[in-house]
Amino acid sequence: MIIRNIKDIIGTDKEVHAKDGQWSSRRMLLRNDNMGFSFHETIVYARSKTHIHYKNHLEAVYCVSGNGLIEDLKSGKVYEIYDGIMYALDKHDEHILHGGTEDMRLICVFNPPLVGTENHDKHGVYPIINE
Amino acid sequence: MIIRNIKDIIGTDKEVHAKDGQWSSRRMLLRNDNMGFSFHETIVYARSKTHIHYKNHLEAVYCVSGNGLIEDLKSGKVYEIYDGIMYALDKHDEHILHGGTEDMRLICVFNPPLVGTENHDKHGVYPIINE
Numbered sequence: 001m002i003i004r005n006i007k008d009i010i011g012t013d014k015e016v017h018a019k020d021g022q023w024s025s026r027r028m029l030l031r032n033d034n035m036g037f038s039f040h041e042t043i044v045y046a047r048s049k050t051h052i053h054y055k056n057h058l059e060a061v062y063c064v065s066g067n068g069l070i071e072d073l074k075s076g077k078v079y080e081i082y083d084g085i086m087y088a089l090d091k092h093d094e095h096i097l098h099g100g101t102e103d104m105r106l107i108c109v110f111n112p113p114l115v116g117t118e119n120h121d122k123h124g125v126y127p128i129i130n131e
Numbered sequence: 132m133i134i135r136n137i138k139d140i141i142g143t144d145k146e147v148h149a150k151d152g153q154w155s156s157r158r159m160l161l162r163n164d165n166m167g168f169s170f171h172e173t174i175v176y177a178r179s180k181t182h183i184h185y186k187n188h189l190e191a192v193y194c195v196s197g198n199g200l201i202e203d204l205k206s207g208k209v210y211e212i213y214d215g216i217m218y219a220l221d222k223h224d225e226h227i228l229h230g231g232t233e234d235m236r237l238i239c240v241f242n243p244p245l246v247g248t249e250n251h252d253k254h255g256v257y258p259i260i261n262e
Contacts, residue, residue, distance in 0.1 A: 001201075001203050001206075001218060001219070001220060001221070001222065001224040001226070002217075002218065002219040002221055003201075003210050003216070003217070003218050004216070004217045004218075004219075005215055005216055005217075006215035006216075006217070007215060028191075028193065028217045029191055029217070029219055033219065033221060034221060035189050035191055035219055035221060035240075035242060036167070036168070036189065036242040037167070037168050037191075037240060037242055039191050039193065039217070039219075039240060041193070058166050058167065060159075060160055060166055060168075060170050062159070062170065062172070062238060064195045064236075064238070070132075070134075072132050075132075079134050084136055084137035084138060085134070085135070085136055085137075086133075086134070086135045086136075086137070086159045086160070086170070087132060087133065087134050087135075088132070088133040088135075088160055088164065088166055088170075089132060090132070090133055090164060090165060090166060091132065093132040095132070105195075107193060107195070107238045109166075109168060109170060109240050111166060111167040111168055
């Protein structure tokens with residue numbers, strides 16, 4: 001059994017910050033935990049804007065506080081995000097994540113699991129890391 | 132892209148209740164969503180007690196509100212659960228989940244994904260369902 005406290009992750013190398021400051025991702029379970037997925041808490045800051053395209057991963061995201069918007073670049077549709085809304089990028093959907101009026105607290109699951117050091121490249125992609 | 136609202140799941144057949152009333156599991160992503168994991172929000176009611184042994188699944192659980200305890204039956208250790216605590220059953224750990232003084236809101240991920248109709252058997256196990 002693994003027991004982890006988010007307070008022990010914040011401020012360590014398991015908390016990864018967006019290069020442009022839009023979000024912070026606290027990585028609670030990673031590939032070497034052997035769960036078959038990785039598990040993160042991500043804070044998306046109010047009034048931020050992030051272009052994301054996870055070409056190599058599927059991701060599910062569940063909002064438990066705060067607010068924002070997700071813009072699906074293929075369909076052009078925009079969906080509100082708030083406490084109780086989940087979105088899943090089941091087709092590697094390219095999107096823009098818009099911070100709202102309050103920071104969003106998002107619970108995120110990636111398949112395949114992240115190694116932990118990934119950051120978005122210029123296309124909003126997390127690379128596949130084979131160590 | 133899949134977008135789901137917890138309000139559209141509560142009260143449907145995707146909300147499964149414990150036979151003895153200790154918890155309610157709202158199943159937001161299931162096997163047929165093809166994410167490689169299932170994703171649930173589970174409310175564990177205050178002062179409840181549940182014996183669990185997921186022999187067929189790995190599970191990660193993250194608490195975002197409320198409080199309780201997890202008792203690891205192998206080691207005998209008891210860990211507090213509250214906002215910001217994650218536990219992962221990486222060894223199919225048999226345990227007792229104790230509700231605290233307030234209902235716990237838990238975010239749960241299962242690998243392999245649940246089909247959606249599973250309930251605990253008398254040993255606290257979710258069966259494998261091949262449809």
